[in-house]
Amino acid sequence: MSETSRLGKVLKIFYSYAHRDKKLRDELAKHLSGLQRQGIIIGWHDGEIRAGSEWDVQLKKHLTLSDIILLLISADFMASEYCYGVEMKQALERHERGEAYILPILLRPTDIQGLPFALLQFLPRDGKSIVGRRDKDDAFVEVAEALRNVITEIDRRLPSEPVPSGGIYATLPWWKVPYSQNAFFTGRSSILEQLHAAFLARKVGVFVQALTGLGGIGKTQIALEYVYRYVQTYQAIFWVTADPQGDLLADFVSIAQFLHLPEQHEPNQALIVEAIKHWFHQHEGWLLVFDNV
16 A cells, blocks of 8 residues: 555554553564554554653543554553553444454463453464564564555545445435444454355345344444445345334334334334334345344
């Protein structure tokens, strides 16, 4: 990718790390210096906070403004209340909302099974830690190449020309999805392909699939990417928020209004839900996403 990227800006990289891992962070930064010299990224970590500044305020500010967050995982990172409880939590929330991309890097061996970020693609890809490699430089080069690939993928997903209002989604008879496609979403292709294959295999009746896991691992973003990636497979796509229940009922009312159902103004919301269910029974080729179940 060249400096004339369609991103139109320098991507902000945030290093989330435990202070004991400072030397490893510095080594990683050296290997990312090529991207920085090309004007593609600019890195930031808490060591750049000036004396006298409010440390917590500055750190959260830069974390909020970052485009890509590098989680430098080690036992010390896991043991740090701030790294795990504040930085990682905020990073996962931004990742789930599609505002930033998370790249977890296993610096030193530690148990990550069952943790919120465990399903994300870790680096190095062989599952070994950076310090567990015979040649740490090779491991850091792999991280740098993976980051470049992520940025290239983000760049590729942006339209080369302005998309007309409605775009391809305007060609669907019914499209009601409240979110734009996330340009920062990369990877997870195998999960998306499995979902699509399972839907295609079921030709008759209603088929339900569930994305499960702890909050913050990106279930909403996977569902959103599926919707946009396979939009041409469907005649109708709807998105509702299942929790709290008030949001779910409000979304169903909105769908009834969107479909111009006679029951759309019915004060008894249960009748509206029944009307929508009847509409689904009368039509084929639809997809209904229940988010935050």
